[in-house]
Structures are given as C-alpha cells and as structure tokens.
Amino acid sequence: MSKKRGLSLEEKRTKLMELFFEKKDFFQLKELEKIAPKEKGITSMSVKEVLQSLVDDDMVDSERIGTSTYFWAFPSKASMKRKRRLSDLNEQLVHSEKKIAALDGDIKSASEGREDSTDRLAMLTKLEDVTSRRQQLSTELEKYKNCDPERLKEIRKETTVAMDAANRWTENVFSLKSWCKNKFGFLESDIDKQFGIPEDFDYLN
Template sequence: MSKKRGLSVEEKRSRMMDFFYEKKDFFQLKELERLCQKEKGITSMSVKEILTSLVDDGMVDTDKIGTSVYFWAFPSKASQNRKRKLDDLTNKIKELDERKQFLEDSVKKAKVGKEDSDKRSEILSELEEKKQEKASLQKEIEKYRECDPEVLEAVIKQTGEAKEAANRWTDNVFSIKSWIKNKFQFEESVIDKQFGIPDDFDYIE
C-alpha cells in the first residue's frame, strides 16, 4: 500500500482560504491551528506558516484587539481583489493596444517616401559607392599623414629634444675622459679603445 501524499503549500493555502470563506468569522491562531487541522487536513504545525504567507499576500486580514490577534477573510474582499486585478489587467491591455497602434502608425509614416522604386535603388547604390570612395580616400590620407604640418612639427620638436639629449651625453663622456686622463695619465686613444669609443665620436651639429 502506497504512503499517503501530504498536501502541497498551494493546496494548504487554498484549503485555508476555503475555511475562512465558509466560516465568515474572526479567529485567533490557536483556533485556526485546531479547526484547520480538523476540517481541512492542514497540520497544526504548518498553519502559522501558511497563515503568514496569506497575510503577506493580502489575502487574509489581521488586527490586534487588546492582547489578542485576530485573522479573517471574507468572500467579498476576494471578489473585490479579483475585480481590481481584472481592472488593472484591462487597463494594461488598453495601454498596450494604444502603444501598438502608435508604433504601427509610426512605422507607416517612416515608410512614406521609402517605397521600393528604381529611383530609390539608384540613390542607395550611389550612396554605397560614395561610402566606399570615402573609405578609400581615408586610407590614402593615412599614407600622407607623415606630411601633415602638425606631424612634421612634432617630429622636428622630438628630433631637437633628442639632439640636445645626445649632446648632453657626449659632453658627459668628454668630461669623464678628461677626468680619467688627468687622474691616471692615460692616453686618449687608450681610453677610447678601453671603453669602445669610436674615433669620430663628437657632438651632433
């Protein structure tokens, strides 16, 4: 014999709402735990959890009177909720229909003057040719970019800076050679050979 399947959460929620609609009365938690188990087969241990979920969803009302907390739900409120939901959905559909009509009208207007024709095809073909020509010219411009006055000016500036830096190092080399020559009485040719300094080493003009 197969084991009896327990109620799912949705089944418990549905049965508890049926209980409230049938009784049309106010109840405390302890009463619900006892009555829902007895009449709807909802275990008393799960009543509080199911009840809380229904309260959170606005399906069951609750209020504290004195030190006691009561719960209730009437069919009239459920009917009102369904009507409100239906009204909301109806309004949403209306908004979507209006939006759809607006987009369809916009598409129609956008198509005006763009109908397929020999003239339009000719213009589009010419436009494509011009785009390709532009791309080709841009590539050609890149070839001559180095002749751009701004580029040339930048190169000249960089060349001047490099020249100044090279001559500073040349000056440093001559100073060091002079110091070695005076300190150790070496011939200049010996110093050049020892440090790999070429014979034509000099400032850049």
C-alpha cells in the same frame, strides 16, 4: 502503494482561504493550527507560513487586540478585490491598445517612401558599402595612431618631462654622494658599490 503527495504552497493557500470563506469567522493562529489539518489537510506546522503569505498579499486581514492577534477573510472582500483587479487590467488593456494603435500609425508614417524599389535598394547597398569602407579606414587609422603629428608632439613633451625628472634625481644622487664623502670620508667607489650605482651613471643628454 505510492506515498501520498503533500500539498503545494499554492494549494495550501487556496484551502486556507476556503476555510475562512466557509467559516466566516475570526480566528487566532492556534485555532487555525488545530482546524486546518482536520478540515483542509494542511499540516499544523505549515499553517503559520501559509497564513503569513496570505496576510502579506492582503488576502487575509489581521488585527492585534490586546495580547492576541486575530485573522479573518470574507468572500465579499475577495470579490471586491477581484473586481478592482479586473477593472485595473481592463484600463491597462485599453491603454495598451491605444499605444499599439499609435505605434502602428508611427510605423505606417515611417514606412512611407521606404517601399522597396530599384533606387532604394541601390542606395541601401551604397550606404552599406560606405559604412563598411569607413570601418576599414577607422581600423587602418588606428594602426598609425602613434604616427599622428599631435601624438608625436605629445610623446616628445612627455619625454622631455621624463628626462628632466631623471636628471633631477641624478643631481640628488650626486649631491648625496658628495655629502657622504665630505661627512664620513667615504670613497666614491665604495659608495657606488654599496648602493649599486653603475660606473657610467650620469646625466641624460
């Protein structure tokens, strides 16, 4: 014999709402945890979770009185809520229908003069060819970007700045070597060897 399937959350919510509607009374959580398992088959351990979900969705009202919290839900409120929801949906439907009608008008207006014809098809074909050619030229142009006069000018400027910077550091190295020789009497060859300075180290031309 197969094991009886437990109630889903939505089924528990429905049954707990039925309990409120049938009893038409106010309850504390502990009372519901005793009544719901017997009358609606909702496990006492899940009553709190189901109840909180209904309170969060404004389907069950709650009020703290002293140290106790009471919960209730009457059919009249549920009915009014459904009516309000139905009214809201009807307003949205009317608004959507008006928007669709306006869009249909826009489409009709935009379609005028765009009916299929030999001339229109020829122009569309030409436009497609021109667009494709433009893309090819843009791709080709990108290959030669580094040969662009403005780009070359920019590269020369960057090169000059880089050379000036390199020469400034070269000057700093020579000054430091000179200071070490005068201060400590080191040989220039020893300084070069110690700091890995190549023999042909010099200014850039």
